[in-house]
Amino acid sequence: MELALAPETLARWQFGITTVYHFLFVPLTISLAALVAGLETAWVRTGNQKYLQATKFWGKLFLINIAMGVVTGIVQEFQFGMNWSDYSRFVGDIFGAPLAFEALIAFFFESTFIGLWIFGWDKLPKKIHCLCMWVVAVGTILSAYFILAANSWMQHPVGYKYNAANGRAELTDFWKVLTQDTTLVVVFHTLTAAFLTGAAFMVGISAYHLMRKKHIKVMRTSLRVGLVTLVIAGIMTAISGDTLGKVMFEQQPMKMAAAEALWDKEEPAPFSVFAYGDVDKGHNKVAIEIPGLLSFLAHNDFSSPVPGINDVNKSEQEKFGPGDYRPNIPVAYWGFRWMIGFGMASFAIGLAGLWLTRRKFWLAPSLRTGDEEPPHLAVTKNKALGARFTKWYWSLAFVTLGFPLIANSWGWIFTEMGRQPWVVYGVLRTSDAVSPSVSQGEVLTSMIVFTTLYAVLAVIEVRLLVKYIKAGPPELTDSDLNPPTKIGGDSQDADRPMAFSY
Amino acid sequence: MQLHDVWFVLIAVLWIGYFFLEGFDFGIGILTKLLARDRREKRVLINTIGPVWDGNEVWLLSAGGATFAAFPEWYATLFSGFYLPLLVILVCLIVRGVAFEYRAKRAEERWQRNWEHAIFWTSLIPALLWGVAFGNIVRGVKIDAHKEYVGTFFDLLNPYAILGGLVTLTLFTFHGAVFAALKTLGDIRERARKLATVVGLITAVLALGFLIWTQLDRGNGTSLVAMIVAVVALVAALGANQIGREGWAFAFSGITVAAAVAMLFLTLFPNVMPSSLNESWNLTVTNASSSPYTLKIMTWCAGIATPVVILYQGWTYWVFRKRIGTQHIADAH
Numbered sequence: 001m002e003l004a005l006a007p008e009t010l011a012r013w014q015f016g017i018t019t020v021y022h023f024l025f026v027p028l029t030i031s032l033a034a035l036v037a038g039l040e041t042a043w044v045r046t047g048n049q050k051y052l053q054a055t056k057f058w059g060k061l062f063l064i065n066i067a068m069g070v071v072t073g074i075v076q077e078f079q080f081g082m083n084w085s086d087y088s089r090f091v092g093d094i095f096g097a098p099l100a101f102e103a104l105i106a107f108f109f110e111s112t113f114i115g116l117w118i119f120g121w122d123k124l125p126k127k128i129h130c131l132c133m134w135v136v137a138v139g140t141i142l143s144a145y146f147i148l149a150a151n152s153w154m155q156h157p158v159g160y161k162y163n164a165a166n167g168r169a170e171l172t173d174f175w176k177v178l179t180q181d182t183t184l185v186v187v188f189h190t191l192t193a194a195f196l197t198g199a200a201f202m203v204g205i206s207a208y209h210l211m212r213k214k215h216i217k218v219m220r221t222s223l224r225v226g227l228v229t230l231v232i233a234g235i236m237t238a239i240s241g242d243t244l245g246k247v248m249f250e251q252q253p254m255k256m257a258a259a260e261a262l263w264d265k266e267e268p269a270p271f272s273v274f275a276y277g278d279v280d281k282g283h284n285k286v287a288i289e290i291p292g293l294l295s296f297l298a299h300n301d302f303s304s305p306v307p308g309i310n311d312v313n314k315s316e317q318e319k320f321g322p323g324d325y326r327p328n329i330p331v332a333y334w335g336f337r338w339m340i341g342f343g344m345a346s347f348a349i350g351l352a353g354l355w356l357t358r359r360k361f362w363l364a365p366s367l368r369t370g371d372e373e374p375p376h377l378a379v380t381k382n383k384a385l386g387a388r389f390t391k392w393y394w395s396l397a398f399v400t401l402g403f404p405l406i407a408n409s410w411g412w413i414f415t416e417m418g419r420q421p422w423v424v425y426g427v428l429r430t431s432d433a434v435s436p437s438v439s440q441g442e443v444l445t446s447m448i449v450f451t452t453l454y455a456v457l458a459v460i461e462v463r464l465l466v467k468y469i470k471a472g473p474p475e476l477t478d479s480d481l482n483p484p485t486k487i488g489g490d491s492q493d494a495d496r497p498m499a500f501s502y
Numbered sequence: 503m504q505l506h507d508v509w510f511v512l513i514a515v516l517w518i519g520y521f522f523l524e525g526f527d528f529g530i531g532i533l534t535k536l537l538a539r540d541r542r543e544k545r546v547l548i549n550t551i552g553p554v555w556d557g558n559e560v561w562l563l564s565a566g567g568a569t570f571a572a573f574p575e576w577y578a579t580l581f582s583g584f585y586l587p588l589l590v591i592l593v594c595l596i597v598r599g600v601a602f603e604y605r606a607k608r609a610e611e612r613w614q615r616n617w618e619h620a621i622f623w624t625s626l627i628p629a630l631l632w633g634v635a636f637g638n639i640v641r642g643v644k645i646d647a648h649k650e651y652v653g654t655f656f657d658l659l660n661p662y663a664i665l666g667g668l669v670t671l672t673l674f675t676f677h678g679a680v681f682a683a684l685k686t687l688g689d690i691r692e693r694a695r696k697l698a699t700v701v702g703l704i705t706a707v708l709a710l711g712f713l714i715w716t717q718l719d720r721g722n723g724t725s726l727v728a729m730i731v732a733v734v735a736l737v738a739a740l741g742a743n744q745i746g747r748e749g750w751a752f753a754f755s756g757i758t759v760a761a762a763v764a765m766l767f768l769t770l771f772p773n774v775m776p777s778s779l780n781e782s783w784n785l786t787v788t789n790a791s792s793s794p795y796t797l798k799i800m801t802w803c804a805g806i807a808t809p810v811v812i813l814y815q816g817w818t819y820w821v822f823r824k825r826i827g828t829q830h831i832a833d834a835h
Binding site for chain 1 (some may be wrong): 519528545549551552553554555557559560562563564566567568569570571572573574575577578579580581582583585586588592593595596597598599600602604605606607608618648649651652738762792793795796799800803804805807808811814815818821822823824827830831832833
């Protein structure tokens with residue numbers, strides 16, 4: 001069969017498309033849930049109306065986003081069985097459990113309490129209403145944890161044995177699956193990257209309004225929350241990414257060698273800044289390198305050896321039999337760089353913003369601003385950026401909201417494609433994982449259907465986001481400011497319209 | 503009773519939970535065209551399930567995830583075998599979720615009407631297809647010695663399964679009408695009750711045919727009991743609806759759904775997916791299940807999580823216990 005249209009290729013494309021798409025919404029959902037819950041907590045505690053306005057504004061964007069995250073998530077759970085039935089048969093004993101845990105523990109939390117939050121403004125006392133969003137936030141994090149535990153098992157299978165009698169892998173130690181270092185580090189890295197994403201989203205949109213000098217009070221607060229989160233999350237993402245890199249050098253040397261286009265073992269190993277190579281011959285034609293840095297990334301010193309692609313390929317051939325054990329090297333190499341590059345770019349923009357918009361520290365009184373005016377972008381104590389550069393910074397800060405989305409996508413493409421040709425590293429090949437009973441036509445149909453549907457929904461979603469971003473925070477109404485004191489709503493005004501209705 | 507038997511029961515419970523809950527919200531979706539006279543009434547209906555439909559849908563994800571974990575072979579055969587119907591269901595569930603959330607987010611009438619059409623069709627189609635799917639599971643499909651589905655898409659469209667689809671479609675519509683009567687105020691409430699009677703009678707005819715067919719073909723003593731419970735509950739629901747006892751009518755229509763699904767599972771056991779080609783190729787609770795260790799962990803998880811879920815979902819229904827009438831719908835949208 002034509003390789004480009006082989007069911008395996010199609011099933012992989014479909015998984016890639018649906019998963020990358022789904023993961024545009026996931027990190028925003030995780031981080032915005034917690035950030036909105038934080039803003040609502042500030043409202044409950046201080047009674048300052050700007051926090052309620054911010055809660056409503058970011059909450060609305062959060063809801064537009066989570067709606068897409070929820071519905072595209074259903075596909076994720078179904079397509080293992082639909083396109084990857086041999087995978088499901090082989091790993092179901094292990095892989096199914098965290099998925100079921102996710103549904104039973106995390107999804108129920110999220111979906112039930114998000115309904116309470118959306119419709120609960122005039123039905124719940126404000127403390128309980130706020131608590132609902134915290135439950136949603138915890139639900140999203142638990143959800144991420146179980147899914148990443150399942151994925152980490154594919155990256156580094158532990159706590160199982162192969163049962164030859166029925167030809168499948170069977171779970172022997174669930175605790176190990178949940179707590180192995182791959183799981184813990186991946187969870188840390190993914191969650192910090194998620195907060196980087198939500199923070200950049202907040203910074204970008206706040207910058208958009210501040211540049212136009214609109215909704216200043218709410219947007220100043222949002223900008224600050226966003227910038228602080230962005231910087232902290234950026235540092236943590238870098239630390240967790242470094243830790244994850246070291247774990248991967250240990251567990252999947254091929255992936256990391258491919259990420260560096262390091263063909264042969266070097267001691268000390270250099271970090272590649274740019275490379276252009278010949279995959280068939282197995283070497284680089286052009287390479288710009290920083291000596292010793294890769295040794296440091298892998299082993300924390302500047303001299304240790306790091307094995308190259310050709311070495312790992314040879315040792316895997318000895319272990320698993322003849323074959324090509326190299327992933328798509330240009331994708332791994334560039335995916336790794338886009339991930340780091342875009343992630344760190346938004347961190348840098350955040351760090352700059354945090355400095356430029358500082359309120360008092362090393363800032364002349366003339367440059368200090370009140371709640372009602374946009375902050376001056378102060379470079380030094382007495383000097384602020386001119387009008388043109390100020391506009392540039394706000395524009396740059398606006399654009400950065402897209403950077404972590406790109407970084408996240410490439411991160412997943414890198415880690416999943418870097419594991420090929422394995423679906424479960426060292427245990428099951430991707431080519432042995434597809435559904436034998438599903439025809440090429442069926443996979444092609446579903447791929448076209450999902451891709452088209454997702455494209456249409458993307459247009460609808462983005463336009464809706466733009467509409468609500470431009471509209472800015474809503475004016476507060478009497479019923480917003482007078483939440484009910486009893487669960488179920490106060491009874492004296494039985495005919496009052498619902499505070500929120502579909 | 504071994505753990506895989508426990509899990510057979512638990513999977514049945516998750517599907518019962520799903521059909522009980524999403525059953526009425528599919529029904530509400532269908533009623534937006536059958537019952538609502540104007541767009542404000544449509545919104546009354548949609549808002550009766552507004553806060554809860556999402557939580558209801560998670561019962562499906564739990565049933566899917568639990569099947570994957572407890573019976574991987576069942577999950578693999580079913581999902582790869584019923585590929586195209588599942589694709590249609592997935593598309594419906596995606597569009598439906600977005601439709602609920604996005605419909606009121608723009609004021610343009612065309613935008614809102616499009617999503618309203620979407621809500622109707624994406625409620626109707628899965629309500630029909632789930633019955634077709636379960637009809638096929640119970641009846642048996644072409645499964646070969648390697649546990650692979652070898653039939654075609656058109657094999658799934660047999661009279662028995664299609665009748666099953668019509669039963670779920672009408673039963674969910676009835677369940678939804680009874681729910682609408684319980685949750686609304688004013689004129690629409692009265693009409694919901696009247697419509698429930700009509701739909702309920704049609705449901706009774708179809709369901710009786712389907713359940714008797716099932717019982718005669720592959721029934722046993724316990725499935726007969728479940729069938730009787732389903733039929734009696736349906737009659738009781740119709741009666742309670744007739745005399746205006748809406749809470750009781752809803753409880754009974756819920757019991758009808760639960761007992762009918764239970765009956766299907768009781769005729770299946772100990773199979774989970776029988777093969778129509780050769781009995782020895784049947785997927786059963788033993789040859790399709792996970793290892794005892796995995797089942798034990800899953801039992802702990804489900805044993806603790808499910809009651810808690812029922813508690814807080816129940817609490818949600820209590821929070822939103824007030825009836826909704828046209829006066830509660832703000833003009834803005």
